[in-house]
Amino acid sequence: xxxxxxxxxxxxxxxxxxxxxxxxxxxxxxxxxxxxxxxxxxxxxxxxxxxxxxxxxxxxxxxxxxxxxxxxxxxxxxxxxxxxxxxxxxxxxxxxxxxxxxxxxxxxxxxxxxxxxxxxxxxxxxxxxxxxxxxxxxxxxxxxxxxxxxxxxxxxxxxxxxxxxxxxxxxxxxxxxxxxxxxxxx
Amino acid sequence: xxxxxxxxxxxxxxxxxxxxxxxxxxxxxxxxxxxxxxxxxxxxxxxxxxxxxxxxxxxxxxxxxxxxxxxxxxxxxxxxxxxxxxxxxxxxxxxxxxxxxxxxxxxxxxxxxxxxxxxxxxxxxxxxxxxxxxxxxxxxxxxxxxxxxxxxxxxxxxxxxxxxxxxxxxxxxxxxxxxxxxxxxxxxxxxxxxxxxxxxxxxxxxxxxxxxxxxxxxxxxxxxxxxxxxxxxxxxxxxxxxxxxxxxxxxxxxxxxxxxxxxxxxxxxxxxxxxxxxxxxxxxxxxxxxxxxxxxxxxxxxxxxx
Numbered sequence: 365x366x367x368x369x370x371x372x373x374x375x376x377x378x379x380x381x382x383x384x385x386x387x388x389x390x391x392x393x394x395x396x397x398x399x400x401x402x403x404x405x406x407x408x409x410x411x412x413x414x415x416x417x418x419x420x421x422x423x424x425x426x427x428x429x430x431x432x433x434x435x436x437x438x439x440x441x442x443x444x445x446x447x448x449x450x451x452x453x454x455x456x457x458x459x460x461x462x463x464x465x466x467x468x469x470x471x472x473x474x475x476x477x478x479x480x481x482x483x484x485x486x487x488x489x490x491x492x493x494x495x496x497x498x499x500x501x502x503x504x505x506x507x508x509x510x511x512x513x514x515x516x517x518x519x520x521x522x523x524x525x526x527x528x529x530x531x532x533x534x535x536x537x538x539x540x541x542x543x544x545x546x547x548x549x550x
Numbered sequence: 551x552x553x554x555x556x557x558x559x560x561x562x563x564x565x566x567x568x569x570x571x572x573x574x575x576x577x578x579x580x581x582x583x584x585x586x587x588x589x590x591x592x593x594x595x596x597x598x599x600x601x602x603x604x605x606x607x608x609x610x611x612x613x614x615x616x617x618x619x620x621x622x623x624x625x626x627x628x629x630x631x632x633x634x635x636x637x638x639x640x641x642x643x644x645x646x647x648x649x650x651x652x653x654x655x656x657x658x659x660x661x662x663x664x665x666x667x668x669x670x671x672x673x674x675x676x677x678x679x680x681x682x683x684x685x686x687x688x689x690x691x692x693x694x695x696x697x698x699x700x701x702x703x704x705x706x707x708x709x710x711x712x713x714x715x716x717x718x719x720x721x722x723x724x725x726x727x728x729x730x731x732x733x734x735x736x737x738x739x740x741x742x743x744x745x746x747x748x749x750x751x752x753x754x755x756x757x758x759x760x761x762x763x764x765x766x767x768x769x770x771x772x773x774x775x776x777x778x779x780x781x782x783x784x785x786x787x788x789x790x791x792x793x794x795x796x797x798x799x800x801x802x803x804x805x806x807x808x809x810x811x812x813x814x815x816x817x818x819x820x821x822x823x824x825x826x827x828x829x830x831x832x833x834x835x836x837x838x839x840x841x842x843x844x845x846x847x848x849x850x851x852x853x854x855x856x
Contacts, residue, residue, distance in 0.1 A: 390589050391588065391590040392586055392587070392588040392589070392590065392609075393587060393590045393706075394611055394705070395704070396583065396611070396612060397582070397584075397701045399582070401694040401698040401699065401700050401701065403696070403697065403698040404699065405697070429772070429773060434634070438700075444699075446697070506637075509633055512631070514786075538696065539697050540697050540699070540700065541693075541699050541700070542702060543700070544688065544702040545701065545703050546686075546705075547705050548634055548708060550773070
């Protein structure tokens with residue numbers, strides 16, 4: 365008897381396939397302010413009173429080049445306006461800021477330009493400071509750089525202080541102005 | 551009696567609660583306003599006479615809805631610090647006019663995203679080379695009737711447009727410096743020059759090592775260098791210790807060619823360390839002088855005794 369063993373060879377084959385997972389992360393830049401308006405209300409005195417209030421600007425970006433933050437007037441004017449009455453801008457510049465004269469307004473950012481380290485703190489209808497200096501918000505076509513970074517940023521803050529100094533020769537009223545912060549990747 | 555006390559206590563609690571609600575001032579919080587644009591840059595290559603279609607997104611990540619406008623500007627830089635300048639000069643190539651934007655204003659609710667399409671049309675006959683512009687999304691907050699300073703924000707996407715065709719591409723590392731003796735933070739400066747007609751991305755790699763060869767700080771970044779400009783890149787190691795000797799090396803890739811930066815040695819000493827060393831030096835000098843006088847006195851005395 366011949367036994368024939370037939371081994372049926374089971375051929376097992378397997379196919380493999382690979383899938384590539386791809387994810388593109390877009391570059392973004394976000395500019396945030398804590399409120400839409402900074403109120404710098406002043407109760408004037410005969411010799412002049414000053415109010416200083418702040419705005420916190422927050423920038424986030426995943427662009428590895430970092431960002432530049434600039435400040436300028438939104439429109440053509442540089443004065444605080446209430447009908448036909450105006451409060452002119454400070455005569456100081458970011459490079460050479462000045463102590464506020466009565467009936468002027470301006471901005472400052474600690475530790476940039478000629479502003480000095482401060483620290484600046486809020487004031488409400490107080491005596492005009494001789495040591496805290498301010499500059500005029502620049503015209504819309506000539507913004508000032510108030511911060512530059514070199515890498516990604518997550519909720520990176522810059523505090524911008526606004527000051528108004530008036531005496532009783534300034535007519536009462538609701539004075540307004542509009543400024544624009546610009547954030548772009550480097 | 552106990553019921554009366556309970557009723558009295560309950561009544562007192564109600565009165566106090568009402569008083570709290572009425573008297574304690576409510577602090578109202580102004581809603582945050584956040585505008586986002588994505589992407590932050592674009593680098594299309596377009597033939598003269600051709601068009602390019604693209605899009606970007608405006609996102610409201612704040613807590614309040616806002617109106618916004620979209621517009622284009624030219625883009626140039628000022629100085630080696632590359633201060634951005636978005637003013638439209640009347641006599642320069644009006645790149646901003648090449649853009650056609652599908653939507654130039656809108657209102658966006660918190661948490662929403664608007665997709666904005668645009669087309670760039672390069673005029674026929676435009677010389678090959680680099681042309682630069684920006685698209686901005688800007689909030690349009692009305693001035694408050696209560697006075698004050700209204701704050702608007704704008705974020706921009708910068709366009710590095712290459713109009714295709716033969717163009718001179720020329721760039722180099724102009725300068726690489728780092729002072730030997732520094733106070734923290736350790737800093738180095740790189741100047742990149744572009745004498746061609748087209749922007750180039752400079753890929754920069756810098757490593758700071760201690761004397762044992764351990765890498766303490768690494769910078770990998772890419773900077774666009776516009777034609778006919780010099781761009782300063784400042785390298786700063788914010789976590790530099792108050793004292794140490796460090797080796798700074800690196801390279802810059804320009805047009806596919808790697809430029810190795812010369813090794814710089816930097817001795818870091820903070821002002822406190824310097825003051826401490828000066829004091830120590832003065833003390834040593836005093837001790838040496840006193841010792842010299844003491845020995846001299848001893849010799850004189852010995853001679854007299856002899």
